[in-house]
Amino acid sequence: MTETGAAVLSARRADDDDLALLLLIRHFELALLDLFGRGELNGTTHTCLGQEYVPVALRRLLTGADHVFGNHRGHGHYLARFDDPAGLLAEIMGREGAVCGGVGGSQHILRDRYVSTGVQGESLPVAAGVALHLKRTEPGALACVFIGDGTWGEGAVYEALNLVSLWRLPLLVIVENNGIAQSTPTTRQMAGTVRARAEAFGVRHHGVETSDLATIRDELAPLVAAVRAGEGPLVVEFATHRIGPHSKGDDTRDPETVRRARDNDWYRLYGEADPERFERADQAQRARVDAIVREVSARPPSRWRP
Amino acid sequence: MRVGENLNAALHGLLESDPSAYVIGEDILDPYGGAFKITKGLSTRFPDRVLGTPISESGITGLAAGLALCGDAAVVEIMFGDFVALAFDQIVNFAAKSVTMYGSRLPIRMVVRCPTGGGRGYGPTHSQSLQKHFVGVPGLSVYEMSPLHDNRAVFDAMLASGGPCVFFEDKILYTRRMNDVGDLFRHDVLPGAEDVARVFLEDPEAADCVIIAPGGMVDRVVTAMRSLLLEQEVTCCLLVPSRLYPFDAEPLLPVLRGARAVLVAEEGTAGGTWGSEVAHRIHRLMWNDLRRPVALVNSADSVIPTAAHLERAVLVQDSTIHDAVLEALRD
Ligand SMILES: Cc1ncc(C[n+]2csc(CCOP(=O)(O)OP(=O)(O)O)c2C)c(N)n1
Numbered sequence: 029m030t031e032t033g034a035a036v037l038s039a040r041r042a043d044d045d046d047l048a049l050l051l052l053i054r055h056f057e058l059a060l061l062d063l064f065g066r067g068e069l070n071g072t073t074h075t076c077l078g079q080e081y082v083p084v085a086l087r088r089l090l091t092g093a094d095h096v097f098g099n100h101r102g103h104g105h106y107l108a109r110f111d112d113p114a115g116l117l118a119e120i121m122g123r124e125g126a127v128c129g130g131v132g133g134s135q136h137i138l139r140d141r142y143v144s145t146g147v148q149g150e151s152l153p154v155a156a157g158v159a160l161h162l163k164r165t166e167p168g169a170l171a172c173v174f175i176g177d178g179t180w181g182e183g184a185v186y187e188a189l190n191l192v193s194l195w196r197l198p199l200l201v202i203v204e205n206n207g208i209a210q211s212t213p214t215t216r217q218m219a220g221t222v223r224a225r226a227e228a229f230g231v232r233h234h235g236v237e238t239s240d241l242a243t244i245r246d247e248l249a250p251l252v253a254a255v256r257a258g259e260g261p262l263v264v265e266f267a268t269h270r271i272g273p274h275s276k277g278d279d280t281r282d283p284e285t286v287r288r289a290r291d292n293d294w295y296r297l298y299g300e301a302d303p304e305r306f307e308r309a310d311q312a313q314r315a316r317v318d319a320i321v322r323e324v325s326a327r328p329p330s331r332w333r334p
Numbered sequence: 335m336r337v338g339e340n341l342n343a344a345l346h347g348l349l350e351s352d353p354s355a356y357v358i359g360e361d362i363l364d365p366y367g368g369a370f371k372i373t374k375g376l377s378t379r380f381p382d383r384v385l386g387t388p389i390s391e392s393g394i395t396g397l398a399a400g401l402a403l404c405g406d407a408a409v410v411e412i413m414f415g416d417f418v419a420l421a422f423d424q425i426v427n428f429a430a431k432s433v434t435m436y437g438s439r440l441p442i443r444m445v446v447r448c449p450t451g452g453g454r455g456y457g458p459t460h461s462q463s464l465q466k467h468f469v470g471v472p473g474l475s476v477y478e479m480s481p482l483h484d485n486r487a488v489f490d491a492m493l494a495s496g497g498p499c500v501f502f503e504d505k506i507l508y509t510r511r512m513n514d515v516g517d518l519f520r521h522d523v524l525p526g527a528e529d530v531a532r533v534f535l536e537d538p539e540a541a542d543c544v545i546i547a548p549g550g551m552v553d554r555v556v557t558a559m560r561s562l563l564l565e566q567e568v569t570c571c572l573l574v575p576s577r578l579y580p581f582d583a584e585p586l587l588p589v590l591r592g593a594r595a596v597l598v599a600e601e602g603t604a605g606g607t608w609g610s611e612v613a614h615r616i617h618r619l620m621w622n623d624l625r626r627p628v629a630l631v632n633s634a635d636s637v638i639p640t641a642a643h644l645e646r647a648v649l650v651q652d653s654t655i656h657d658a659v660l661e662a663l664r665d
């Protein structure tokens with residue numbers, strides 16, 4: 029899944045807004061690992077380091093009427109939908125202003141038409157139900173669900189694919205295939221391919237091999253429009269790279285594998301494409317996140333009654 | 335020795351002594367060795383019988399039942415016990431039923447291991463204690479890990495039972511020491527009930543209060559026993575059964591008779607609890623001898639929140655037990 033030749037060499041293009049968001053998510057995730065390292069966070073978290081560009085690319089293809097289902101690695105999914113790093117951090121830290129009162133934490137978030145939960149595979153059938161609702165009541169809107177490669181081990185995924193294909197429901201499945209599930213390489217947990225599985229249900233599949241936002245959007249725009257037009261569900265599979273641990277301090281991959289993932293890091297590729305603008309944006313987002321961490325850490329605990 | 339190490343050693347011992355034994359689960363292979371490191375070293379020693387699987391709780395639990403159907407012994411690790419809900423059908427409708435539904439007894443040697451409970455800030459879908467949902471299923475036994483029970487003996491008992499077992503492991507215990515009940519108390523095995531451990535001050539049959547609790551509660555109950563003794567001069571005897579269901583209250587009666595109050599403490603949330611099953615059995619056996627009904631201590635009727643301060647407010651704490659004992663002893 030390493031990008032080769034032309035793909036790597038082609039410049040990465042992002043406007044200022046996209047770049048700011050990419051870097052916001054990056055520094056948000058780094059800040060979380062740092063907080064954990066200093067013993068200031070409770071529980072666990074899964075960062076999307078290396079995969080930030082996936083929800084950022086998609087956000088311009090989605091509308092406010094669409095429902096989005098994030099997953100366990102969902103901070104980027106949330107931040108690409110809401111410019112609310114303080115609310116998310118407060119949720120993770122259990123502080124005042126938390127999106128869900130500190131009850132849900134990193135993995136369980138509901139806000140407007142965004143929802144995530146921590147049990148793999150559960151969200152697909154639910155998203156199918158949402159898609160059914162949208163098809164009747166808000167034609168043109170869709171349900172978008174993010175899942176990892178490993179989550180294709182769950183039977184619920186196939187029950188949902190069958191339903192949405194049979195009933196031509198507006199479901200967009202975004203597969204973040206980072207080649208690993210927790211500690212298990214995809215090659216040791218998936219027989220066949222995501223493409224063949226989707227196609228077996230008569231569901232259209234599109235593979236994305238680049239982290240260039242403009243290319244991704246160009247490729248996907250007509251396909252997503254077809255989902256909206258009632259032509260049935262779509263599976264988009266991103267070949268992506270997890271450059272951090274699964275959660276925290278639990279990366280048992282060999283250094284060579286991690287190095288290969290890092291070579292594909294959008295952060296490096298975008299940095300090389302436009303160093304000065306990138307550096308400015310990077311500094312700005314780092315400073316923004318630092319300030320948010322300071323501000324949220326000083327807040328009182330969230331309040332909630334069972 | 336830590337409880338987690340004891341459990342790991344039990345699995346090593348099982349695979350070593352029983353060539354038909356398998357251990358199956360997600361991310362259990364070395365070098366990772368499982369989300370809680372309980373399977374460390376197993377796959378290196380027994381590569382063909384320790385299988386890392388896709389994320390397929392229902393599938394792998396059914397797979398274990400298939401091995402058991404052929405006479406093998408199968409241990410499944412569910413990464414977080416919460417996900418055993420995905421395997422509920424295989425456990426309840428296939429494995430447990432198969433023991434008797436074909437008209438003659440069919441041994442099904444399988445154990446579904448469930449790292450359980452809160453206190454670690456993992457949030458609502460990674461912190462539950464689902465024991466109560468498996469109580470009262472014909473053919474199914476429910477066990478719980480305890481710092482007072484050697485895991486190898488418990489595994490031998492589960493596999494010898496001939497029926498499928500769900501084994502709940504309070505995650506907090508993994509890093510606790512085996513057989514640690516502090517400096518004030520002693521522990522032994524309840525006479526007449528090999529699988530019930532007992533923690534007491536001097537004379538177990540002369541305690542003011544008897545607390546019945548599964549292994550995951552031992553720390554909290556012992557802490558409460560300590561504060562009750564030092565602050566209130568109240569003596570308690572703790573009974574810890576390894577098998578939660580089926581539950582035989584008969585051997586407990588001599589200890590219960592001497593007490594002014596009986597409590598059942600568990601981490602599961604209120605409503606339809608294991609404790610109410612235990613209480614019912616005790617009521618039937620000794621209603622007329624009880625000063626008051628058996629008291630239940632459990633977590634609040636709530637999801638388990640993620641934030642530490644909110645989680646604490648929902649889950650049973652040692653102070654919850656302390657207060658409940660005083661309440662039960664009030665005249
Ligand atoms: C039903 C269920 N089983 C197991 C887990 C534990 N778990 C959380 S994330 C994860 C790996 C998921 O891998 P993948 O879908 O590839 O997503 P990635 O973590 O790579 O983003 C596992 C096994 C879970 N959350 N839910």
Ligand SMILES: [Mg+2]
Binds near residue numbers: 176209
């Ligand atoms: Mg993955």
